[in-house]
C-alpha cells in the first residue's frame with residue numbers, strides 16, 4: 001500500500017511542480033483552426049473552444065487543482081475539528097452551546113452554504129476555498145464531537161482529570177491523538193470530494209475564473225459537449241478520482257504514522273529507589289468526609305445511591321470499602337475524587353482533604369490539590385490508559401505538567417517506579433503501548449503511574465477484580481508496599497471480603513448508600529456486630545465450608561434507590577429487626593475501640609471475640 005500511495009502521490013506532486021513549465025505554453029496557446037476537436041494523434045484529448053490542447057491543460061492544471069482542494073480541506077478540517085474536539089474538555093454549558101452551534105451549521109446543505117459564501121467572498125479561487133472550508137467545517141465538527149464524546153467517558157480521561165491536566169493538554173495529548181485516526185482518514189477522503197465540490201463551484205461560475213483553470217473548470221467545460229465528445233469531461237473526472245484515491249491511501253498511511261507518534265527519545269539509566277518518605281511533619285488526617293450525598297436525576301426519577309456517608313483516612317492506612325453490588329461504593333469514591341458524571345449532584349457537610357475544606361478552595365485550587373494529592377486506580381487496567389499513547393508518555397505527563405520535571409528526569413523517575421512495582425525491563429516498557437502489556441502488567445503500571453506524583457491518597461476501585469488470583473496477590477502486595485514506603489492512605493474498594501480482611505487495616509461496610517459498620521479488618525471474621533456485615537461475611541465460602549449444604553445468601557434485595565428510606569435501610573432483610581428499626585434511621589455510633597455501627601440492636605459479640613475482649 002505504501003508503494004502504491006507513494007507512486008500515486010509522487011506522480012501528482014511531480015505533475016503539479018513541472019506541469020506549468022512543461023505544458024503551460026501549449027495549454028495556453030490558441031489555435032483557431034482546430035477548435036472543439038475530438039481526440040486526434042496531435043491532441044490526444046481533443047481541443048477546447050479556442051483550439052487549446054486539452055491534455056496539456058489537464059496536466060498543467062494539476063498544481064492549482066490540488067492546491068485549492070488541499071487548502072479548502074485543511075482550513076475546514078482545522079476549524080471543524082477544533083470546534084468539535086473542544087466539546088470534550090469544556091464545561092457543560094459551553095459544550096451545549098458548541099453542540100447547538102454545530103447542529104445549526106449542519107442544518108444547512110453544504111453546497112448551499114458553499115454557494116452562499118462563494119458569492120459573499122466573491123467569485124474566484126480564494127472565495128471558493130474559504131466558502132468550501134466554511135461548508136465542510138460543521139461536518140468535521142460533528143465527527144470530532146462524536147469521537148471526543150466517547151473519549152470523555154473513558155477511565156484514562158478521568159485519570160488525566162484527576163492529574164489536573166489543563167484543557168489544552170487534555171485536548172492535544174488525550175483527545176486529539178485518540179481521535180486522530182478516523183479524522184485523518186476523513187480529512188484525506190474529504191480532499192477528494194472537495195475537488196469535486198470545487199468543480200461544482202467552477203461549473204456555476206463561482207470557482208476558478210478564466211483565464212486561470214483547474215480540473216473542475218475543465219470538467220465543467222467538457223460537460224458542455226459530453227454527448228458528442230465524452231473524453232474532455234471524462235479525463236478531468238479520472239484525474240479527480242486518481243487524486244481522491246491517492247488522498248485516501250495517504251489517510252491510511254498518516255493514521256498508522258500517528259499511532260507510532262510520541263516516542264520517548266532519551267532514556268536515562270534507572271535511578272536508585274526513592275528515599276523513604278517522611279511525612280510525620282504534615283497533617284495525619286488525609287481525608288475527612290461528613291454526610292456525603294449523591295443524587296443522579298434520571299428519566300425515571302432521582303436516584304440516591306449515596307445517602308450520608310461519613311469516613312476518614314489517616315496516613316499510611318489502608319481502608320477497605322465493601323458492600324454488595326450497587327451499594328454506592330464507586331460513586332462514593334468518584335465523589336471524593338471529583339469525578340462524578342456531570343449530571344450527578346454531590347453535597348456534604350464537610351469534605352476536608354489534607355486538612356483543607358474543599359469548599360474554601362476555588363475550582364482551580366481544588367483541581368491542583370486533587371492532581372498532586374490524589375490518584376485513582378480503576379478496575380479495568382485496559383481502559384485506564386490511553387491506547388494511542390506510549391506508556392512512557394502517560395507515566396511522565398503529570399510530573400512534567402505539575403512539577404515542570406524535565407523529560408529525562410521524569411523518564412528516570414518512571415523507570416524507578418517501574419522497578420518498584422517489579423517491572424524490570426523499564427526502557428522497553430516505556431516504549432510500548434498499553435495493548436502490548438498483560439492485564440497484570442497494566443495494573444502494575446497504573447500503580448506505578450499513580451505513585452509518580454507521590455499522592456497522599458490512592459483510591460483503588462476494585463483494582464484486582466479484572467485479574468486472576470495469582471496476580472491479585474501481587475497487586476495487593478504492591479499497594480501495601482506503597483503505603484509503607486510513602487505513608488500513602490489507600491481507600492481499597494472491593495467485593496472480596498476475604499481479600500479486604502487480609503489487606504486492610506480497617507473496613508467500612510456499605511449498604512444502600514450508607515456506612516453501616518466501621519471495624520478493624522481483623523475483626524471481620526468474628527467481631528462483626530451489624531446483621532448485614534455478619535450476613536455478608538457468612539456468605540463468603542471458605543475451604544472448610546460444608547459442601548453438602550447450599551452457600552449462604554442474604555435473602556431479599558436492597559431498598560429501591562429511587563425511594564426515600566425512613567428507618568434502617570436493612571430493615572426488610574434483617575432477621576433481628578424490631579419496631580424502632582422501621583421508624584428511625586440509625587446513625588454510625590461508637591460501639592468499642594475502633595468500632596462503629598449504625599444499628600439499633602447490634603448482634604451480641606461472638607463467643608471467641610467476647611473472651612478476647614474480656615481478656
Ligand SMILES: Nc1ncnc2c1ncn2[C@@H]1O[C@H](COP(=O)(O)OP(=O)(O)OP(=O)(O)O)[C@@H](O)[C@H]1O
Nearest residue numbers: 296303305324325326327328329330331332341561
Ligand atoms: N450514571 C448513573 N446514572 C444513574 N444511576 C447510577 C449511575 N451510576 C450509578 N448509578 C446507581 O447507583 C448505584 C450505585 O452505583 P455504584 O457504582 O456506586 O455501586 P457499587 O457499590 O460500586 O457497585 P459495584 O460493586 O457493582 O461496582 C447503582 O446501583 C445505580 O443504581
